[in-house]
Amino acid sequence: xxxxxxxxxxxxxAFLVVYSLTGGADYGGGVWDLLARGKRAxxxxxxxxxxxxxxxxxxxxxxxxxxxxxxxxxxLAFSTLSKALHLPLTALLFGIVLxxxxxxxxxxxxxxxxxxxxxxxxxxxxxxxxxxxxCLGALSVGRIRIDGQxxxxxxxxxxxxxxxxxxxxxxxxSLFAFLAAVYLAEFAAEEAxxxxxxxxGLIAGVVVGVLAIASLGVASFNAPSILEGLTQSAWAIPLxxxxxxxxxxxLWCLWKRYFRPARxxxxxxxALVILGWAFAQYPxxxxxxxxIAHGTAPETVLKQTFLVLLGGSVLLVPSFLYLFxxxxxxx
Amino acid sequence: xxxxxxxxxxMALSLAFHIIFAVVGMAMPxxxxxxxxxxxxxxxxxxxxxxxxWAHGTAIMFAVGAVSGTVLSFELGLLWPEFMAFAGxxxxxxxxxxxxxxxxxxxxxxxxxxGWDRVSAKMHLFSGIMVCLCGTMSGVFVVTxxxxxxxxxxxxxxxxxxxxxxxxxxxxxxxxxxxxLHMTIAAYQALAFAVAAxxxxxxxxxxxxxxxxxxxxxxxxxxxxxxxxxPIAGDLSAKMVARYQPVKLAAMEAHWxxxxxxxxxxGGWPDEEREETRYSIELPxxxxxxxxxxxxxxxxxxxxxxxxxxPPIALVxxxxxxxxxxxxxxxxxxxxxxWLWFRGKRKMPExxxxxxxLIVAGPMGMIALEAGWIVTEVGxxxxxxxxxxxxxxxxxxxxxxxxxxxxxxxxxxxxLIVVTTLMKRQVFASIEEEG
Numbered sequence: 003x004x005x006x007x008x009x010x011x012x013x014x015x016a017f018l019v020v021y022s023l024t025g026g027a028d029y030g031g032g033v034w035d036l037l038a039r040g041k042r043a044x045x046x047x048x049x050x051x052x053x054x055x056x057x058x059x060x061x062x063x064x065x066x067x068x069x070x071x072x073x074x075x076x077x078l079a080f081s082t083l084s085k086a087l088h089l090p091l092t093a094l095l096f097g098i099v100l101x102x103x104x105x106x107x108x109x110x111x112x113x114x115x116x117x118x119x120x121x122x123x124x125x126x127x128x129x130x131x132x133x134x135x136x137c138l139g140a141l142s143v144g145r146i147r148i149d150g151q152x153x154x155x156x157x158x159x160x161x162x163x164x165x166x167x168x169x170x171x172x173x174x175x176s177l178f179a180f181l182a183a184v185y186l187a188e189f190a191a192e193e194a195x196x197x198x199x200x201x202x203g204l205i206a207g208v209v210v211g212v213l214a215i216a217s218l219g220v221a222s223f224n225a226p227s228i229l230e231g232l233t234q235s236a237w238a239i240p241l242x243x244x245x246x247x248x249x250x251x252x253l254w255c256l257w258k259r260y261f262r263p264a265r266x267x268x269x270x271x272x273a274l275v276i277l278g279w280a281f282a283q284y285p286x287x288x289x290x291x292x293x294i295a296h297g298t299a300p301e302t303v304l305k306q307t308f309l310v311l312l313g314g315s316v317l318l319v320p321s322f323l324y325l326f327x328x329x330x331x332x333x
Numbered sequence: 334x335x336x337x338x339x340x341x342x343x344m345a346l347s348l349a350f351h352i353i354f355a356v357v358g359m360a361m362p363x364x365x366x367x368x369x370x371x372x373x374x375x376x377x378x379x380x381x382x383x384x385x386x387w388a389h390g391t392a393i394m395f396a397v398g399a400v401s402g403t404v405l406s407f408e409l410g411l412l413w414p415e416f417m418a419f420a421g422x423x424x425x426x427x428x429x430x431x432x433x434x435x436x437x438x439x440x441x442x443x444x445x446x447x448g449w450d451r452v453s454a455k456m457h458l459f460s461g462i463m464v465c466l467c468g469t470m471s472g473v474f475v476v477t478x479x480x481x482x483x484x485x486x487x488x489x490x491x492x493x494x495x496x497x498x499x500x501x502x503x504x505x506x507x508x509x510x511x512x513x514l515h516m517t518i519a520a521y522q523a524l525a526f527a528v529a530a531x532x533x534x535x536x537x538x539x540x541x542x543x544x545x546x547x548x549x550x551x552x553x554x555x556x557x558x559x560x561x562x563x564p565i566a567g568d569l570s571a572k573m574v575a576r577y578q579p580v581k582l583a584a585m586e587a588h589w590x591x592x593x594x595x596x597x598x599x600g601g602w603p604d605e606e607r608e609e610t611r612y613s614i615e616l617p618x619x620x621x622x623x624x625x626x627x628x629x630x631x632x633x634x635x636x637x638x639x640x641x642x643x644p645p646i647a648l649v650x651x652x653x654x655x656x657x658x659x660x661x662x663x664x665x666x667x668x669x670x671x672w673l674w675f676r677g678k679r680k681m682p683e684x685x686x687x688x689x690x691l692i693v694a695g696p697m698g699m700i701a702l703e704a705g706w707i708v709t710e711v712g713x714x715x716x717x718x719x720x721x722x723x724x725x726x727x728x729x730x731x732x733x734x735x736x737x738x739x740x741x742x743x744x745x746x747x748x749l750i751v752v753t754t755l756m757k758r759q760v761f762a763s764i765e766e767e768g
């Protein structure tokens with residue numbers, strides 16, 4: 003029982019990593035659309051559009067995969083979180099709907115309406131990751147309480163209306179923007195645009211660092227358990243060292259204009275941050291009420307889901323990689 | 334109580350909205366692929382143009398369908414957490430498979446839309462076929478999960494706790510096959526009638542337009558075939574409902590007395606207070622025949638069902654009448670078209686009257702589809718899982734759901750308006766008008 007729920011928990015973390023590296027970066031693209039400045043503002047926006055156009059819908063499906071894996075295997079956690087985070091999740095949904103619709107409307111609409119959709123797209127791209135971060139941050143604050151029968155005891159705002167979830171929200175936003183800038187610098191074929199996003203990447207990298215430290219500061223009083231996990235466990239030091247190495251490496255590569263390694267290191271850094279968070283949460287899905295083995299589906303379901311995912315990935319992974327290979331470079 | 338109504342309204346609204354985009358996402362790729370095949374075979378530019386236009390249409394509708402589908406997958410939990418706590422593992426298999434189908438659809442749609450000059454013609458066509466197959470498969474899987482709510486199996490209930498959960502058995506529940514068949518045909522039918530109507534309208538105004546003529550020539554056969562097949566699928570579905578959900582059947586028919594040789598009721602107004610249906614036309618024996626293939630079969634009436642176990646009769650009955658009535662009208666149009674086609678030595682019928690009848694039939698598929706889902710969902714009430722869990726026990730405790738509802742209404746109305754204008758301008762406008 004225990005083993006399979008840990009395996010499926012691992013699958014959830016892996017999906018969250020891939021979603022952040024792909025779908026997360028798409029939101030980051032929206033942030034740079036909002037912050038497009040200077041005489042190349044339009045060119046920057048077009049670059050974002052060309053970069054995410056073919057892939058954002060496929061990237062978005064990782065989020066749905068997370069939801070499905072969660073409710074199929076961790077029904078208690080899913081139903082509890084659906085109650086505790088009703089409002090931020092609803093806000094997240096509005097963000098998702100507006101972002102996706104506005105993007106496709108902008109692609110196929112004509113004339114001045116495009117600017118309007120562009121604005122809707124970029125604002126919703128900025129709000130959505132904050133809401134995602136709020137939901138993730140709320141898992142660590144400890145205000146989501148249930149009783150022995152799984153009945154929900156907290157109210158509908160206290161779980162997330164806290165400083166720490168919003169810090170995580172801002173941190174998530176900065177991470178996604180950082181990713182997007184580094185990706186776009188590599189994606190761009192035109193040198194001037196490459197420079198624009200190199201510069202943005204350098205700034206975003208520093209912002210990520212500042213917000214990371216600020217989040218830990220807020221965690222010290224609002225989510226002490228996660229801080230303890232992040233700083234005092236055996237794996238913490240090597241993981242932090244790796245993350246710090248990747249972050250510094252990304253900035254150094256950007257500085258030196260080694261765009262391909264920068265992209266790789268930046269992705270590694272984001273993956274390590276999520277991994278560190280997951281280890282710090284372990285064994286809790288929701289601290290301190292729901293552990294990874296609490297209220298899971300029967301073992302047969304966990305095993306079966308895992309096997310279906312494994313079987314399906316034979317078809318999915320090559321297709322997904324092919325998509326990225328096709329559209330990985332601007333033309 | 335108040336918030337249960339709000340939750341149900343929000344769910345109904347989200348489903349009714351999503352379903353339109355979902356069926357277009359399922360069926361429009363078929364039109365697009367047929368046009369591409371014709372283009373590759375004949376080299377005629379008009380097919381290339383059609384293919385591109387329908388691809389744009391698919392892109393717009395798929396994107397809105399994808400995000401509104403995301404809303405639904407979250408709403409299952411947001412509105413019905415107790416349902417999902419119970420049902421999540423049981424419907425895990427169709428949703429996992431649906432995830433894959435949807436994933437592949439999104440990937441290959443990306444390749445299809447943006448890969449015109451990056452992949453070979455063969456690969457491009459293959460991507461289109463994948464979009465088509467995966468779109469339909471993802472619809473199929475989702476419908477099996479809904480069918481499970483109508484005919485739940487694949488678990489044992491011991492003191493209110495589910496044990497021996499078997500997701501495969503749950504997915505292969507008795508309602509799955511008929512519901513999937515009925516819905517898949519409906520998706521293609523609703524889209525084909527809508528597209529045929531739009532192009533018939535434009536073609537009627539400009540008989541020289543090759544663009545609209547060829548579009549019609551692709552959509553029309555699909556409309557005709559699906560319209561003629563649908564009554565068979567509908568009949569199979571009705572027999573399944575008769576067997577597994579007798580109360581739903583009684584509500585669909587507004588049938589009050591348990592009796593043998595039960596008559597089929599056309600139209601009428603069910604009076605839930607006085608427990609009778611007024612102003613309906615009764616066709617003797619027909620309900621027994623249609624439901625159980627036996628003129629003397631006994632059909633359970635609503636009077637034998639406690640009031641608290643009955644769905645809202647009027648809404649279910651009238652929605653059912655609308656669905657069947659529109660279905661029959663579409664059959665009539667399809668027969669008329671087939672007759673013209675045979676008489677005209679297998680040339681596409683282009684007569685004014687026929688084109689006008691197509692225009693009138695245009696919205697019928699979508700309306701029938703919505704009405705059919707009202708029958709399925711409202712007809713299952715008061716249960717969310719038939720005979721297992723009541724909707725009132727599934728709802729969230731979240732207060733003030735009413736306050737959120739206007740935002741959903743607002744965003745859906747906005748999206749409908751924008752999508753309609755965009756489709757009109759980008760997909761269905763004549764090339765000739767654009768110049």
